[in-house]
Amino acid sequence: MQNSTPPLFKQGIPALAKLVACLVIGLALMVIDFQVKSLGFIRNQVSYVLRPLENLMLLPSDLFSFGDDYFTTRSALEKENLSLKTRQTELSLLANQAALLSVENQNLRNLLDLQKNTNFTTVPVEILFNPPNPISQRVVINRGSNHGLNLGSPIANDAGILGQVVRLFDNSAEVSLLEDWDFAVPVLVARNGLRAAVVGAGRGNLLQLRYLPVASDLEVGDILLTSGVDGIYPPGFAVAVITKIERNAEQNASNVFCSPIAEVNRHLQALALIYNPQWDAKPAIGSGGPATAPAPGRRQTRPKGQP
Incomplete structure (x- = not known):
């Protein structure tokens, strides 16, 4: 049995009339759905059937986005890690230098104290x-x-x-x-x-x-x-x-x-x-007074002419 063309799509009907008829039918279905909510069940079932297909179609895009985020985050973390290691090294060097300067400062203080208490x-x-x-x-x-x-x-x-x-x-x-x-x-x-x-x-x-x-x-x-x-x-x-x-x-x-x-x-x-x-030599007896030892911590007076 040969299928016959629906009356709406017969060749004798103008294309504009076909478009207007489709728009009227579409608007009617939208009004009925908005007022009666009669197509919700059908929409849910269709959405339930098509959801896996949508996820499958979106899978390449999701994989691309995930890979881009992963490599971008990894690169940023590597740069941040390198920066932190460099900063840690700099701080370690500064700490060592500060410790060295502290030791040298204390040593110089001790040497200054020694200079004050010598007779040479x-x-x-x-x-x-x-x-x-x-x-x-x-x-x-x-x-x-x-x-x-x-x-x-x-x-x-x-x-x-x-x-x-x-x-x-x-x-x-x-x-x-x-x-x-x-x-x-x-x-x-x-x-x-x-x-x-x-x-x-x-x-x-x-x-x-x-x-x-x-x-x-x-x-x-x-x-x-x-x-x-x-x-x-x-x-x-x-x-x-x-x-x-x-x-x-x-x-x-x-x-x-x-x-x-x-x-x-x-x-x-x-x-x-x-x-x-x-x-450090003591004056001879009869040279002008008794021999006296210098007081501890005081600089002796050198004889004139001595360097």
Whole structure:
């Protein structure tokens, strides 16, 4: 049976009449739906059937949006993380620098206090670098003969003796530290006045007291001070503390090991001591008055003509 064309869409009906008829039918359905709500059930069923198809059609767009958001967020987080790490590194460096400046500030304060309580001239020095010698324990400072230093000038900090100038230039000097091999300082034991010489034994090794008999009155913990008998080091500066004693009765000798009191590799600032033993000499009897010792903590007056 051949299907016949609906009367509305027969070829004889003009196209405009067909359009008007469709619009009238559509408006009528809209009015009926708005007034009676009779098409709600049908719409819900159709929407229920078409919803999965809509979701399926929107899936590529959702995936594209999700991927774009994911990579955008990941890139932003990576940049933020890198920025935070850089800031953390900067803050860490600033904190380390602040700690270093605090330590140097305290060290400089101690050196200033030491300058006020000495009876000799002091020259502030700064350690520049270590010479490229893996064996010796030496440093180069930023003061030389133009600043009053001499060969043998002691170098010290607020804790005690650090070393001695062994090479002198116009504006710099090389200093041999206490630990340098065979570096010697005349000392005396603060407890009993026993005199000896502290000798360096190389980088990282303990200092030694040599040529002492077994019966020497020494104890672990004794403080060793500069004796001043060499005319180079001012007397009374701390040098080392005895940490170990090995007595050998058969050879009548004692191996005495000491640790430096002034940590030789700790700070970059120190003082060079310009010392003349004549400044500590007492006037001879009959030279104009009794000999008097200087008051502790006060600078002695040097004789005229002395540098």
